[in-house]
Amino acid sequence: MFGYLTPWVKRLIVANVLVFLVQEFALPGLAYTFDFWPAQALQRPWTYVTYMFLHAGWWHLAFNMLTLYFFGPKVEAQLEGRRFITLYFVSGITGAVLYSFT
Numbered sequence: 001m002f003g004y005l006t007p008w009v010k011r012l013i014v015a016n017v018l019v020f021l022v023q024e025f026a027l028p029g030l031a032y033t034f035d036f037w038p039a040q041a042l043q044r045p046w047t048y049v050t051y052m053f054l055h056a057g058w059w060h061l062a063f064n065m066l067t068l069y070f071f072g073p074k075v076e077a078q079l080e081g082r083r084f085i086t087l088y089f090v091s092g093i094t095g096a097v098l099y100s101f102t
Contacts, residue, residue, distance in 0.1 A: 009072035
C-alpha cells in the first residue's frame with residue numbers, strides 16, 4: 001500500500017493521521033489550541049502551519065488523505081522532494097492568509 005508513495009507524501013499522510021488520532025483520542029483540546037482563527041492569528045502565529053494537520057472528522061481526514069495519496073506522488077515526482085514540501089506549506093499558509101480576508 002505504501003510502496004507507491006513518495007517520501008514526503010508518506011510522511012505527510014502519517015503525520016496527518018497521527019495528529020488526527022491524538023486530536024480525537026488523547027488530547028481533545030488540541031484542535032482549539034492549533035486551529036487557525038483569523039481574529040487570533042497574530043496572538044497565535046503557529047496556527048498558520050498547525051491547522052494544516054487538523055481535520056474536522058473521519059471523512060474530512062479520509063478525503064484529504066485520499067487526495068494526497070492519488071495526486072501527491074505525481075506532483076512530488078515532478079517537483080522533487082524539497083520543492084514539493086515547500087509547495088505544500090506555502091499553499092497551506094497562503095490559504096490561511098487568504099481566509100483571513102473573508
